[in-house]
Every structure is written in C-alpha cells, then in structure tokens.
Amino acid sequence: MAKNNKNISMAVIRRLPKYHRYLKELLDKEVYRISSKELSVMMGFTASQIRQDLNNFGGFGQQGYGYNVEELYREIQKILGLTITYRTVIIGSGNLGQAIANYTNFQKYGFKLLALFDTNPKLIGMKIRDVPVFDIDELQEFIEQKQVDIGIICTPKEFAQDIANKLVKTGVSAIWNFAPVDLKVPEHVIIENVHLSDSLFILSYLLSNQENF
Amino acid sequence: MAKNNKNISMAVIRRLPKYHRYLKELLDKEVYRISSKELSVMMGFTASQIRQDLNNFGGFGQQGYGYNVEELYREIQKILGLTITYRTVIIGSGNLGQAIANYTNFQKYGFKLLALFDTNPKLIGMKIRDVPVFDIDELQEFIEQKQVDIGIICTPKEFAQDIANKLVKTGVSAIWNFAPVDLKVPEHVIIENVHLSDSLFILSYLLSNQENF
Numbered sequence: 001m002a003k004n005n006k007n008i009s010m011a012v013i014r015r016l017p018k019y020h021r022y023l024k025e026l027l028d029k030e031v032y033r034i035s036s037k038e039l040s041v042m043m044g045f046t047a048s049q050i051r052q053d054l055n056n057f058g059g060f061g062q063q064g065y066g067y068n069v070e071e072l073y074r075e076i077q078k079i080l081g082l083t084i085t086y087r088t089v090i091i092g093s094g095n096l097g098q099a100i101a102n103y104t105n106f107q108k109y110g111f112k113l114l115a116l117f118d119t120n121p122k123l124i125g126m127k128i129r130d131v132p133v134f135d136i137d138e139l140q141e142f143i144e145q146k147q148v149d150i151g152i153i154c155t156p157k158e159f160a161q162d163i164a165n166k167l168v169k170t171g172v173s174a175i176w177n178f179a180p181v182d183l184k185v186p187e188h189v190i191i192e193n194v195h196l197s198d199s200l201f202i203l204s205y206l207l208s209n210q211e212n213f
Numbered sequence: 214m215a216k217n218n219k220n221i222s223m224a225v226i227r228r229l230p231k232y233h234r235y236l237k238e239l240l241d242k243e244v245y246r247i248s249s250k251e252l253s254v255m256m257g258f259t260a261s262q263i264r265q266d267l268n269n270f271g272g273f274g275q276q277g278y279g280y281n282v283e284e285l286y287r288e289i290q291k292i293l294g295l296t297i298t299y300r301t302v303i304i305g306s307g308n309l310g311q312a313i314a315n316y317t318n319f320q321k322y323g324f325k326l327l328a329l330f331d332t333n334p335k336l337i338g339m340k341i342r343d344v345p346v347f348d349i350d351e352l353q354e355f356i357e358q359k360q361v362d363i364g365i366i367c368t369p370k371e372f373a374q375d376i377a378n379k380l381v382k383t384g385v386s387a388i389w390n391f392a393p394v395d396l397k398v399p400e401h402v403i404i405e406n407v408h409l410s411d412s413l414f415i416l417s418y419l420l421s422n423q424e425n426f
Contacts (some may be wrong), residue, residue, distance in 0.1 A: 017411035021259035021393070043395075064252070080414045083419025095315060102320055103336070103421035106413065149420065174420045176413060180234070182256075190423065192416040196407060200319060200389060201293045203405040205226055206388045207362065208294025210403065 008056045008079070010101040015053060016076050018043065023073040035066035049093075085110045087147060092165050093118035093126070093133045093152035096178055100152060114146055139163075143170040152176045153183075221292070223268045228266060229289050231256065236253070236286040248279035290322075298323045300360060300374075301389075304376050305367035306331035306346045309391055313365060314341040327359055352376075356383040364387045 002093035005017045022043055027032060036054075040047040054067065057075050058080055063164055080107070093116040100106075101113055116133040118124060126133045134142065151167040152159050153175060160179030167175055167189075185191055235256055239247060249267075253260040253280070256337050269279065290296055303310045306329040313319075314326055329346040331337060347355065348392050363393045364380040366373050368389060380388055380402075386420030387403035390396055 004394070014415060016418070017408065017414040018395075020414065021408070053252055079409050079418065081417040082414065084417070084421055086420065087419065093303075095308045095312035099312055100409075102308060103409070105410065109410075109414075111413065112418075130238075130376055150416070173423065176416055182231075182234070190419045191415060192412050192419075194371040194407075194409065195230065195234070196313075196316070197234075197318065197322075199405050199407050200324065201233065201295065201322075202292040203229060203363070203387055203403060204297070204299065205229070205292065206403045206405075208297055208300065210386065 012053050012056055013079075015045075016080055018052070019080075020076050020080065023069055026069045027073060030070050033066050039067070045134065051192070062106070082109045085112055086149045088113050088150040088152055089139075089143065090116040090150050090152045091118075091136070091139065091167075092155055092156075092159075092178075093123045094154065096156035098128050098154075100154060100178075101131060104129070111150070114148065115142060117142075124176065139168045140166055143167070143172060148172055150174045151177060152178070153180050157181045159175055225266050225269055226292075228258075229293055232266070232296075233286065233293065235287045236289065245282050246279050247282055252280070269332045274356060275350055299362045300324055301326050301363040302352075302356065302361050303329040303365045303367055304331075304349070304380075305369075305372075305391075306333070306336045306341070306353065307367065310365075310367035311341050313367060313391075315345060317342070324363070327361065328355060330355075353379055353383045356380070356385060357407045361385055363387045363389060365391070367391050370394045409421055 036050045039050050057079065065126045089109050090101055097116055097133040101116060113131050115141050116128060116131060118133055119136050123133050124135050149170045153163055155163055155181045160177065160181050161183055163173055164183040164185055166186055175185060177193045178192060180195060181195055182193060183191060218251060249263045251261040255341050303309050303314055310329055310390050314329060318368050320326065326344050329341060329344060330352050332348055332349050332351045337348050352384055362383045366376055368376055370392045375389065377388055377396040379397055381398055388398060389405060390406045393408060393410055395406060
C-alpha cells in the first residue's frame, strides 16, 4: 500500500517515530479511528501538516472516517523497518550501556541484543537481562561469527573512534553512537549520533532567553 | 557583539551545539583560526551555510583570515546560555540517571547537579560522584528550598507525567525528559525531550532502505 519509500523526504521520515509513538499510545487506549484534527491537537503539528505527511503512504485517511489507527501504525512500522530483526551489540557496559541494554522496548521492535563488551574486569562475565558482557578483545571475532548488524557505542569519547574503526572493519552495517564525538566512518556505514549535550544546550538556550529568568 | 538573539531562527540555534562541539575540538588541538571552507569539510555543512549561520552573531569572519576560533566559541557559549549556572536535580537514579550524573562535562558547562531522587530503598542514601540520592518524597521540599532550575526525568515512562506535574508545581523552569513519552506541561515551562527510540528508528529506516541489506 505504501508508495516507494525513496520518494518520501527525510524531513517526513524524521517525524515518523513521533507518529509511531502517538499511534501506539492510541492503540494502547483502544482508540482505532482518529481524525487529522484530533491527531493535530495531540501531537502539536497542524492538521494540514499531518494530512500532507500521511498522504505519503497512500490513502489511509477517509473523509468522515479519519485514519485507521492500526493500519497507519503498521504501515509506519514497515516504513521504519521495524518489522525486521536486527542483531546488535553494545560496546561500553557502564551505566549508559546498561541503561540501553535494559530498554526491553528495543527488543520488542526487533533490536536483538546479543552481547555487551567492556574492558573492565569487574563487568566482564556479568549478565544484563541474561545478555553476557564479554571482553572487548573478543569483539571482532564475535561480530564476524554472529553477523551483527548494529554496533551501539556507549564508551567514553576517547575510545569511540577506535571502536568505530573496528566495527567497520568487521562489516557492521550501522553504528548508533552515544559518545559525544562525531565519528568518521566510510559512506556505506550508517551512523546515528545521540548527542545528549546538544539537547541540553538547546534547553539552556531556551531557559536563558526566557523573559523571567 | 552578538545581535539580538531573538532574531536568530530556531533552525540556526539547533545547529549551534554542533558548532560548539567542533570549535571546542579545534581549541583542544590549539587551532585558533579556521576558514569557513575548513569548517565545512569538518562538519559536513556547506561553506555558504556556515557563513550564513555565523553571520547571525556579527562579524567574526574576516577575508583572508577566517574565523577566530576562540572568539566564536565564546560567543556561541554565551548565546546558548552556557555562561550561566543552572541548578539541576535528577529524578530516577537507575542506570540512566546515574549515567547522566556521571557526565562531568555537564557540570563544566554550568549544570550543577544538587541531588538525585528515587523510590528504591537500595539507591536512597547512595552517592553518585558525591551527589546524594534522596527519597522521592523529599523532592518538592528540596526544589523549593534549593531553587532548582532544571528537573531531569530519568524514570520509567509510567511515572514521568506525575513527576513532571510535581516539578511544575514547585516552580521548576525547565524539564529535560528522557522518559519515552511526550509530557504535558504549561506553556511557561521549557521542555526538551530525548527520545532515544526516535533516533534508533531512524537508524532502522536507513538500514532497511539500504541497497544491500
């Protein structure tokens, strides 16, 4: 039912996770139909923006009926690739790595966590949600043997590029990077950075420009 | 030297943390001058985009000289409000809360962490980097007494809105939210959400649309 994904602009794609989140909430509340106007109030987008965005995936909205929540949700899942299973590992098993490992939601959307890695002897041998923590020296062999798709980097900044190089060398397709540095990888490797400080600095901007601060 | 911040578009503002990160890296390498072209190669923005962006803060670029890295860095810090000290607390002291508490970098940029809060008796009484973990029941009194500016929510999703309501009631100015839910707060309260799954889902989209996957 979806048109070719290639025609959907990246700006629209970047809004899809938010639609996905709100549609999931509606389904959890057993709401099966919604108008663009109601979605607009919930999500803070204009109704016309919503109609334009959702128009990209074919004709889910019907006059006088609105959107079929479940159909729309499944379609967005498909577009986002959430119906596929990905094999992931976490490198860096400190608090952040463990926090990510404990997000059972990720597992539910197809991100299968196979192992964590660390250099700290106190962490090696531990299990986080039944997933073992291995010595970082075993990383490359593990990835090659288990055909890992995604490497999640939760190490301190100074080790991140070296880990990224190792991941690239072993043929990982994508890197989800939490280290506060922009990693250099070849063009065929997909990279998504989570720069927590970027978000905090925007909050700081808004706060310091507030009238009454 | 900066023009009135109010005239800078939010799109430009959202790019400033990235400039800030790269300029910091240059300073760490003792690079004090840079051309828009060199910055362009480093950051992946076009040189003309960089000139346009930086033009918003006055005349730092000089023909044949380029940008004064330190001056530009300090100006961006000022615009982002990073020369101010903010008083923060973390609610939810599990792995994620502890990971945030351990980012000493935030402290360096003026985000002073006064306390963490939790409901778990095993965590209450602990210290993370010398910062105490208190019982969540003490949250409201603490915030009022210590004039906290920013509440950082690291609780599971189901508690986040209730915590946000408490923060709003006690007069916190801003909320940095890591719970995977869009919180409802009055308009005068600033909110920045970090939706980790949004980033992961974009990575999933890119991966599933890759030619050779």
